[in-house]
Amino acid sequence: MGYTVVDADEVETEADRPCEMRRLSEAAGLSKMAVNRFRAAPGEEIPLAYHYHEEQEEAFYVLSGTLFVETPEETYEIEEDGLFAVEPNSPQRAHNPADADSDVVVLAVGAPNVDGDVAPYEPDE
Template sequence: MGYTVVDCDDVETAEDRPCEMRRLTEPAGLSKMAVNRFRAEPGEEIPLAYHYHETQEEAFYVLSGTLFVETPERTYEVAADSLFAVEPESPQRAYNPPEADAEVVVLAVGAPNVSGDVEAYDPDGR
């Protein structure tokens, strides 16, 4: 058996991201899922681009604030203490709009923990 406690504030923030991102997967010793914590100020995006994953499922649990998630069909408003789940091959872009009055803090979990399955999505080139 193995157990790990990770203080998110002890984890370095990722470079070159549109908002604060702390990669928690490795510090937690996880291999089958990816776990990240995001803190986005008003006007900041969470992903690098509008995208989808070929095989990975994603879940965004909103710890505080309101997360907005744009999809091809509509934009969702996900309140604190709510979970937004994304199936593979489902395009999405998560963000905190410029007119928001507060930051949004999100815990994101993706499984399986794979690299290279991210594809850019162009909403205008459907």
């Protein structure tokens, strides 16, 4: 049996990200899923780019604030305690708009935890 307790505030933030990102799965020793906590100030994006995953499912649970997720069809607004789920091959860009009143804090879970599964998405202009 194995158990791990992680204090997210004690996990180092990732460098070169558009917002604060803490990789909780690594700190917990998890290998089959990715668990990350994001804090995005107004005007900040969560991912590095508009993208999709070929294999990974993702779920974004909003801990505080409102998360905006742009997709090819529409932009969703996910309020606190809301969950936004993304199937593989579904492009999305999660962000906190510049005119937001506060930060958005999100717990993101993805499985399987696959390296190199991210593909950029270029919307038609």
